[in-house]
Amino acid sequence: MELRALPSQFSFSTPPPTASTATATMASLTGAATSRLLPSASRARLSLSSSSSPASLSSLRCLRGSSPLVSRLFLNQRRPSMHLSAALYSGVASPKCAASDPEQLKGAREEIKELLKTKFCHPILVRLGWHDAGTYNKNIEEWPKRGGANGSLRFEIELKHAANAGLVNALKLLEPIKEKYPSVTYADLFQLASATAIEEGGGPKIPMKYGRVDVSKPEECPEEGRLPDAGPPSPADHLREVFYRMGLNDKEIVALSGAHTLGRSRPERSGWGKPETKYTKDGPGAPGGQSWTVQWLKFDNSYFKDIKEQRDENLLVLPTDGVLFEDPSFKVYAEKYAEDQEAFFKDYAEAHAKLSNLGAKFDPPEGIVIDGKAAPEKFVAATYSSGKRELSDAMKQKIRAEYEAVGGSPDKPLQSNYFLNIMIFIAALAFLTSLVVN
Numbered sequence: 176m177e178l179r180a181l182p183s184q185f186s187f188s189t190p191p192p193t194a195s196t197a198t199a200t201m202a203s204l205t206g207a208a209t210s211r212l213l214p215s216a217s218r219a220r221l222s223l224s225s226s227s228s229p230a231s232l233s234s235l236r237c238l239r240g241s242s243p244l245v246s247r248l249f250l251n252q253r254r255p256s257m258h259l260s261a262a263l264y265s266g267v268a269s270p271k272c273a274a275s276d277p278e279q280l281k282g283a284r285e286e287i288k289e290l291l292k293t294k295f296c297h298p299i300l301v302r303l304g305w306h307d308a309g310t311y312n313k314n315i316e317e318w319p320k321r322g323g324a325n326g327s328l329r330f331e332i333e334l335k336h337a338a339n340a341g342l343v344n345a346l347k348l349l350e351p352i353k354e355k356y357p358s359v360t361y362a363d364l365f366q367l368a369s370a371t372a373i374e375e376g377g378g379p380k381i382p383m384k385y386g387r388v389d390v391s392k393p394e395e396c397p398e399e400g401r402l403p404d405a406g407p408p409s410p411a412d413h414l415r416e417v418f419y420r421m422g423l424n425d426k427e428i429v430a431l432s433g434a435h436t437l438g439r440s441r442p443e444r445s446g447w448g449k450p451e452t453k454y455t456k457d458g459p460g461a462p463g464g465q466s467w468t469v470q471w472l473k474f475d476n477s478y479f480k481d482i483k484e485q486r487d488e489n490l491l492v493l494p495t496d497g498v499l500f501e502d503p504s505f506k507v508y509a510e511k512y513a514e515d516q517e518a519f520f521k522d523y524a525e526a527h528a529k530l531s532n533l534g535a536k537f538d539p540p541e542g543i544v545i546d547g548k549a550a551p552e553k554f555v556a557a558t559y560s561s562g563k564r565e566l567s568d569a570m571k572q573k574i575r576a577e578y579e580a581v582g583g584s585p586d587k588p589l590q591s592n593y594f595l596n597i598m599i600f601i602a603a604l605a606f607l608t609s610l611v612v613n
């Protein structure tokens with residue numbers, strides 16, 4: 176991360192640390208701070224979590240430790256050589272880390288809701304899901320080389336990337352849920368936790384699907400450096416470079432940045448933010464850090480309002496946040512979202528679902544929907560290809576990314592295609608008529 180002169184509300188204290196320096200426990204909270212920060216629905220439902228359960232042997236099948244640290248986190252990890260026997264113990268014929276079970280997904284979701292009520296960890300769960308998915312590179316076809324939502328962030332090698340400082344705490348929080356619901360893949364669990372945190376924080380319903388396959392060894396983690404930097408020399412160019420690589424567009428960059436309505440930045444993790452402010456000194460969760468908004472556990476459009484005004488020095492504005500109101504293309508959306516929370520929620524929900532699917536390999540290929548509504552349509556590649564040969568997963572992914580890069584979807588061909596077809600039809604008709612007349 177590059178150091179540069181920052182306006183007074185920015186604070187840059189220490190160089191980026193490693194994950195091992197992150198010590199927050201997310202334990203303490205005060206009643207006053209809680210009532211200030213939580214949406215009323217969450218306040219009314221405070222209760223103790225009951226997520227612990229004996230580890231199931233079947234959880235052995237998906238895990239292979241890369242270090243003592245991660246092994247301590249996930250006691251159910253195995254060496255590759257023991258994989259087959261683990262699969263036999265679990266009664267699962269195939270050792271692949273695939274196929275979440277719909278009932279287990281629902282169970283895990285309830286546990287995540289309980290966790291949120293007791294630990295107030297909405298922000299870090301959202302960041303976990305984003306950092307697993309955000310390594311996607313649409314120019315690489317091969318899974319898992321292309322990165323994305325594949326559970327690779329559970330391995331120590333990736334957790335130690337500077338951008339992931341502190342996320343080990345999110346893994347610790349989810350570990351008992353993974354043990355209790357071993358059929359839920361890590362890739363699904365991270366995205367389930369993130370979407371649930373947005374919804375429980377008062378945000379929109381995210382049209383999620385599940386069934387993401389996990390990578391199975393640390394060697395399959397992406398290289399460091401695919402996630403955005405908060406203070407690059409040219410923030411707008413940098414954001415475009417990173418998010419376009421994921422197949423996301425300007426609207427999605429602005430909408431997704433709105434996730435910073437939740438949470439705080441901590442100097443001892445990212446190097447950004449003040450050690451504490453009047454809004455963070457009492458928690459909830461581990462106190463400290465600098466938030467982007469006053470009510471940093473409530474998902475709403477205050478991020479855009481606060482950045483636009485920049486009146487409160489307690490609130491954080493990263494260079495990559497500030498540029499959303501400076502760049503002409505970003506500004507259109509940022510202004511709209513500051514005015515219209517409904518528009519923000521709609522665009523955010525779509526962009527979040529798309530982010531959560533980046534690079535993912537689904538089993539079954541169309542994914543698993545657990546809510547029975549707002550489900551993405553099945554993508555049947557054959558509809559978009561000729562001949563009898565089914566397209567490979569990599570090719571489907573490429574087609575989808577290309578559609579999505581221009582704001583479309585293979586499930587819903589672009590409006591302009593219909594228009595073009597009509598124009599071609601009219602031209603052909605005119606040509607034929609002229610032939611007949613002559």
Ligand code: HEM
Nearest residue numbers: 298299301302305403404405431434438439440441444445
């Ligand atoms: C646009 C580029 C982005 C940059 C440069 C960026 C940068 C950062 C930084 C520096 C932090 C502070 C981390 C810490 O000190 O603990 C942070 C936190 C956070 N980010 Fe981002 N981020 C970006 C996009 C996103 C997106 C797309 C999402 C989600 C969709 C997201 C969700 C979060 C959340 C929820 C937190 C708070 C975490 C916590 O309180 O523990 N960010 N981000």
